[in-house]
Amino acid sequence: DGGITQSPKYLFRKEGQNVTLSCEQNLNHDAMYWYRQDPGQGLRLIYYSQIVNDFQKGDIAEGYSVSREKKESFPLTVTSAQKNPTAFYLCASTQGQQDTEAFFGQGTRLTVV
């Protein structure tokens, strides 16, 4: 079945460490996105990529980095520069420029300990 796979589902990180969240899709979608979700808030866009080897900052990119070396993969690195990284992270994808529906992964819950 086609879909988006995020791993791991739960992740614990010590302060000062970088950590990478995985996002893989087999939908053959062109565009991929990373959102951050905090309790009582909507989704805030971190980074997005419309094609391989290209990506743009979203609304809250500081302290995060991404890469898009393959169409299927869009990993997110949460760096030590991110001041408050504990959150639920969601990866999504869309077919292309005129697509109307976003498909989401199951999310990764990151906790800084």
Next chain:
Amino acid sequence: AQSVTQLDSQVPVFEEAPVELRCNYSSSVSVYLFWYVQYPNQGLQLLLKYLSGSTLVKGINGFEAEFNKSQTSFHLRKPSVHISDTAEYFCAVSVPYTNAGKSTFGDGTTLTVKP
């Protein structure tokens, strides 16, 4: 720029009662409108969407929504809810001919269905 306001952060309702979750939006251009559902510790799933045409849109799980351009609203309704409808619901907008994933989301409404 677009914005989305979900007017109720929490909506408690008894099983088999009707429910309405309210969503208002602001945009200087025409938009697409969406409702997504999120169950605990899971991703978002599309319930329904309005692109054009009939203002009454039917979605999955018996939900429907009505687009009201004059009131810039897109309220979600269900005539009779079940316990399994307990979840968080997000209204979202995107601008046509741009990536739908780059949407603007409301803060969410938590629907709690009580027996």
